[in-house]
Amino acid sequence: MTSIGLAEASNFAVYATMVTLTFAMIAFAMSFSATRVAAPEGLPVAVPVGVPVGVPVGVGATESLPERGAVGLAPGLRAANIGMALTWLSFVLLLIGVTFRGLWAGRVPWGNMYEFSISSALGILGVFLIWSLTRDLRWLGLFVVIPTLLTLGLAVTVLYTEAAQLVPALKSYWLIIHVSAAIICAGAFTVAGATAGLSIARSRAEIKGTAETGWTKNLPDAERLRILTYRIIAFSFPLWTFAVIAGAIWAENAWGRYWGWDPKETWAFITWVVYAGYLHARSTAGWRGDRASWIAILGLVAFLINYFGVNIFVNSLHSYSGV
Amino acid sequence: MADSTGTLTTTEPSPSLPPLSSTGFARWMWRQFTSMRTALILLFLLAFVSIPGSILPQRGTNPILVEQWIADAPTWGPLLDTWGFFDVYAAPWFAAVYLLLFISLIGCVVPRVGVHWRTMRMPPPPAPRHLGRLPEHQKFTSQQSESAVLESARDYLASRRWRVRISDPDEGAWIAAEKGYLRETGNLVFHLALIGILIAVAVGGLFGWRGNVIVKEGSGFSNTLTQYDAWGGGRFSGPEDLPPFAFTLQDFRVEFDRTEAQLGSPRLFEADIELQREPGAPLVNERIEVNYPVSIAGAKVFLVGHGYAPQFTVTDSQGRVVLDDWVVFLPQDGNLTSTGVIKVPDAVPEVGIQGLYLPTTALDEVRGPFSIFPEADDPSVFLSAWTGDLGMDSGNPQSIYTLETEGMEQLGLRALIPGQTWELPDGAGTITLGNYIRWASFQIAFDPGKEAALAASVLAILGLLGSLFIRRRRVWVRVHTADDGTTLVEVAGLARTEAGELPVEVADLAADLKGKQ
Ligand code: HEM
Numbered sequence: 001m002t003s004i005g006l007a008e009a010s011n012f013a014v015y016a017t018m019v020t021l022t023f024a025m026i027a028f029a030m031s032f033s034a035t036r037v038a039a040p041e042g043l044p045v046a047v048p049v050g051v052p053v054g055v056p057v058g059v060g061a062t063e064s065l066p067e068r069g070a071v072g073l074a075p076g077l078r079a080a081n082i083g084m085a086l087t088w089l090s091f092v093l094l095l096i097g098v099t100f101r102g103l104w105a106g107r108v109p110w111g112n113m114y115e116f117s118i119s120s121a122l123g124i125l126g127v128f129l130i131w132s133l134t135r136d137l138r139w140l141g142l143f144v145v146i147p148t149l150l151t152l153g154l155a156v157t158v159l160y161t162e163a164a165q166l167v168p169a170l171k172s173y174w175l176i177i178h179v180s181a182a183i184i185c186a187g188a189f190t191v192a193g194a195t196a197g198l199s200i201a202r203s204r205a206e207i208k209g210t211a212e213t214g215w216t217k218n219l220p221d222a223e224r225l226r227i228l229t230y231r232i233i234a235f236s237f238p239l240w241t242f243a244v245i246a247g248a249i250w251a252e253n254a255w256g257r258y259w260g261w262d263p264k265e266t267w268a269f270i271t272w273v274v275y276a277g278y279l280h281a282r283s284t285a286g287w288r289g290d291r292a293s294w295i296a297i298l299g300l301v302a303f304l305i306n307y308f309g310v311n312i313f314v315n316s317l318h319s320y321s322g323v
Numbered sequence: 324m325a326d327s328t329g330t331l332t333t334t335e336p337s338p339s340l341p342p343l344s345s346t347g348f349a350r351w352m353w354r355q356f357t358s359m360r361t362a363l364i365l366l367f368l369l370a371f372v373s374i375p376g377s378i379l380p381q382r383g384t385n386p387i388l389v390e391q392w393i394a395d396a397p398t399w400g401p402l403l404d405t406w407g408f409f410d411v412y413a414a415p416w417f418a419a420v421y422l423l424l425f426i427s428l429i430g431c432v433v434p435r436v437g438v439h440w441r442t443m444r445m446p447p448p449p450a451p452r453h454l455g456r457l458p459e460h461q462k463f464t465s466q467q468s469e470s471a472v473l474e475s476a477r478d479y480l481a482s483r484r485w486r487v488r489i490s491d492p493d494e495g496a497w498i499a500a501e502k503g504y505l506r507e508t509g510n511l512v513f514h515l516a517l518i519g520i521l522i523a524v525a526v527g528g529l530f531g532w533r534g535n536v537i538v539k540e541g542s543g544f545s546n547t548l549t550q551y552d553a554w555g556g557g558r559f560s561g562p563e564d565l566p567p568f569a570f571t572l573q574d575f576r577v578e579f580d581r582t583e584a585q586l587g588s589p590r591l592f593e594a595d596i597e598l599q600r601e602p603g604a605p606l607v608n609e610r611i612e613v614n615y616p617v618s619i620a621g622a623k624v625f626l627v628g629h630g631y632a633p634q635f636t637v638t639d640s641q642g643r644v645v646l647d648d649w650v651v652f653l654p655q656d657g658n659l660t661s662t663g664v665i666k667v668p669d670a671v672p673e674v675g676i677q678g679l680y681l682p683t684t685a686l687d688e689v690r691g692p693f694s695i696f697p698e699a700d701d702p703s704v705f706l707s708a709w710t711g712d713l714g715m716d717s718g719n720p721q722s723i724y725t726l727e728t729e730g731m732e733q734l735g736l737r738a739l740i741p742g743q744t745w746e747l748p749d750g751a752g753t754i755t756l757g758n759y760i761r762w763a764s765f766q767i768a769f770d771p772g773k774e775a776a777l778a779a780s781v782l783a784i785l786g787l788l789g790s791l792f793i794r795r796r797r798v799w800v801r802v803h804t805a806d807d808g809t810t811l812v813e814v815a816g817l818a819r820t821e822a823g824e825l826p827v828e829v830a831d832l833a834a835d836l837k838g839k840q
Contacts, residue, residue: 162585172614234791238784245780253614256533256625256768258776259524260384261412263377270370270377277366279791284359302370310377 006104013097024086028142034076080138117155123187143194174250181243188236193300196293199225267306274299357430365424376411446488447501450799454815459829469802476800497801509789519779527772532556545569566620570596628764634757639670652680660694679705708734795819
C-alpha cells in the first residue's frame with residue numbers, strides 16, 4: 001500500500017471504530033436498562049458464567065447479570081451480547097488503525113498525543129476484553145465504551161496530527177517499553193476507575209435500599225465491585241511501577257539524570273503514590289469501602305492530569321504532544 | 324486483605340485510648356505513628372506536596388522563568404520564594420513529609436521482618452476444632468486406615484511444596500499445611516527496597532556531580548571545573564573528583580523536518596568527538612547522540628543542546644582587528660532565533676554589541692525579526708552596538724551572554740547578512756558578519772547511586788509481584804475412625820488473603836485422597 005493509502009486506511013479504521021463503538025454503547029445501554037426479574041426462590045442469586053462447567057469456583061467467579069431462570073433478562077442479555085460482539089469488532093478495527101498508523105510513520109505509533117490517545121483507547125478496550133474472557137463483564141461494557149469513545153473523539157477532533165518522524169529524544173527502545181506499559185496502564189486504570197465509580201454508586205443504593213430497583217440494579221453488589229477494582233489495580237500497579245522505572249532509565253539515557261522532577265515525572269510519581277495509597281487503604285480498617293474506591297478514582301484523575309494537563313498546558317521536557 | 328468472605332484479615336485494632344504512663348504513652352505514640360493509617364495519610368501528604376513543583380517554575384530546571392515569575396508577582400513571588408516554592412523538591416517541608424514517611428516505614432517494616440522470620444520457622448498452626456465451619460470444606464469416608472490417609476495427604480502436600488505439620492498423638496489425628504509465605508517476604512522486600520532507593524538517591528545527591536558546557540565545532544574541552552559553564556556537585560564531591568579526560572568536537576550534524584506538518588522538528592543530532600580518556604591515552608573517535616551518551620571513567624557525557632556560532636570580525640577606530648572569532652549565540656525558540664553578545668574590551672573605544680541571529684530570517688510588524696526555520700537557509704544578524712565602559716576590569720564576574728548597557732551609549736542598530744560590513748557611527752570601527760559554525764552543549768554527569776537505585780527498583784517490583792499475587796493459605800486434613808471401621812476424612816482450607824485458587828486446591832486434595840482407596 002502506498003503511504004497515503006496507509007494514512008487513509010488508518011484514519012478510516014479509527015472512524016469506523018467510533019461508529020461500531022457507538023452502536024456497542026447503544027446496545028449496552030439498552031441491556032443495562034432492561035428490567036431485572038427477581039431470581040426465583042431457591043435459585044442462587046448469582047450464577048457463575050464464563051467459567052467452564054465442572055471447575056469449582058470460589059466467591060471470585062460469581063457475577064451478577066447472568067441468565068436468570070428461563071426468561072429473566074433475555075432481551076437485555078441479547079443486547080449485551082451484541083454489545084460485546086461490537087466491542088470486539090471495534091477492538092480489531094482500532095488495532096488495524098493503530099497498526100497502519102505505525103506502518104505509515106515507519107515507527108511505533110506513539111509519537112504524539114493523537115497516537116497516544118488512539119493507542120490508549122485500544123488499551124482500554126484490550127484490558128476490558130481480555131479480562132472479559134475470564135468472567136462475565138457484560139454489565140461493565142457501557143462504562144468502558146463511553147470513556148473509550150470520549151478518548152477517540154478527543155483524538156480525532158482536538159489532537160489530530162499528521163504522522164511525522166520522532167524527534168531524536170524519542171528514538172529509544174526504552175520508549176517502546178515505557179510507553180507500551182503506560183498504555184496498558186491507561187486501559188487498566190480507566191477500567192478500574194469505572195468499577196470504582198460503580199461500586200460507590202451501588203454501595204449508596206445498597207445503603208438507601210434501592211439496590212434492586214434503582215439504576216444500579218443490574219450491577220454486581222458493591223463488595224464484589226470493590227474486589228474487581230482491587231484486582232485490576234493489583235495488576236496495573238506493578239506495571240505502572242515498571243513504566244515509571246523504564247521512563248527513568250530512558251531519561252537517564254537522554255538527559256543524564258534518571259529523575260528530575262519534570263512535571264511529567266512529578267505527576268507519574270503522584271499517580272504512583274495515590275495508587276499505593278489505594279492498596280494501603282484496602283488493608284486499613286475503616287478505609288476499605290467507598291473511601292478506597294474514591295482513592296482509585298483519584299488515581300485515575302492524577303493519571304489523566306499527567307496525560308492531558310501536562311502534555312498540553314505545562315512546558316515540560318516531555319512536551320512532544322504535537323498540538 | 325479481607326477480600327472475600329471468611330478470610331482472615333490483617334486488620335489492626337482501631338485506635339485505643341493512650342495509656343497514662345509516660346513510657347506507655349511514648350510506645351502508644353510510636354504505634355500510632357507506624358500504623359497503616361499514618362502511612363496512608365503520609366502517602367497522601369506526599370502526593371499533595373509534590374503538586375506545587377509541577378505548576379510553579381523550579382530553580383533547578385528553569386531559573387530564568389523563576390526570576391520572571393517573581394518579578395511579575397511582587398507580593399506573592401518573594402513570599403513563595405522564601406517558603407521554598409520555587410525549589411519544592413529541596414524544600415524542608417517536602418523533606419519533612421518523605422522523611423516522616425520513611426521513618427514510619429522503618430518502624431513498621433523492621434519489626435515485621437523479625438516476626439516473619441520467626442513465622443517462617445514455625446510449623447503451621449494446628450487444625451481448628453470444627454473444620455466444617457471453614458468456607459472450603461469436604462467430608463467423605465475412606466476404606467484406608469487413618470495413618471494411611473494422613474500419609475498420602477502428607478505426600479501429596481509435601482510434593483506440592485506445602486509446609487506440613489503432623490499432629491502429635493495426643494493432639495488428635497490431623498495434618499496441617501500452609502503455603503504462600505513468600506507473600507509477606509515480597510511485601511517486606513518491596514518496602515525495604517523503597518528504603519534502598521531513597522538511600523541510593525541520597526548517595527547520588529551527596530557524591531555525584533553534573534556540569535554543562537558548550538563546545539564549538541573544532542574546539543576542545545578538558546574536564547576541569549573552570550571549563551564548565553555551569554557545574555554543581557553534592558556535599559561530598561569536589562573539583563578534585565573530576566576524571567581528567569578531554570575531547571574535541573570535530574563535527575556536529577543536525578537535520579530538521581522540512582515537511583509542512585512538522586516543519587522544523589529535529590530529526591537528527593550527532594556529535595563526533597575525538598576523545599582522550601586520560602592524559603597520555605590514545606585519541607579515539609566517539610559519536611554522541613541523544614539517547615546514546617558516552618561513558619568515561621564512571622561519568623557520562625550527554626548531548627543536550629546545540630546552536631549557531633556566527634563569525635564576527637571587529638575593527639576599532641584605529642583600524643586594528645580587535646576580534647575575529649566564532650561567537651556562541653543561544654537559541655531562544657525551536658527555530659533557533661538566537662541571542663548573543665560580543666564584547667570587545669580591547670577596542671578603542673570599548674565596544675559592546677547585542678545581537679539576534681536568525682538562521683532563516685523573517686520580519687513581522689508585531690514580532691520584529693525572528694527565525695522561521697532552524698536551518699541556516701537565509702541567515703542574518705540584527706545588531707545593536709554600544710560604546711562606553713564594558714565594566715570588564717571591575718573584577719565583578721560577568722556573564723558572556725549578557726551586556727550591561729547601563730552607563731553605555733548606543734551607537735546604532737543594523738541588520739547584516741553574511742559578508743556585509745557595518746561602519747559604526749563616529750568612526751568607532753567596523754563589524755563584519757562572516758560564515759557560521761555550530762556548537763553543541765553537553766551535560767557531563769556522575770551519579771554513583773544510579774546502579775544501586777536501579778537494583779533496588781528491580782527488587783521493589785519483584786517484591787511487589789510476590790506481595791500482590793502470592794496467596795497465603797492453609798489446609799487441614801483430619802481423620803477419625805467411624806463405628807463401622809471406615810475412616811472419616813475431613814479436608815478444609817482457609818485463605819489468609821484472597822481465596823484465589825484455594826477451592827480448587829482443596830477439591831484436588833480431597834479427590835486425590837478419595838482416589839487412593
Ligand atoms: C514509602 C511509602 C510506602 C509505599 C510506596 C508503600 C507501598 C505499598 C504497596 C504498593 C503495598 C501493596 C502490597 C499489598 O497490597 O500486598 C503495600 C502494602 C503494605 N504496606 Fe506499604 N508502602 C509504604 C509505606 C508503608 C508504611 C509506612 C507502612 C507501615 C505502616 C506500610 C505497611 C504496609 C503493610 C502492612 C502492607 C501490607 C498490606 C497487606 O498485606 O494487605 N507501608 N505498601
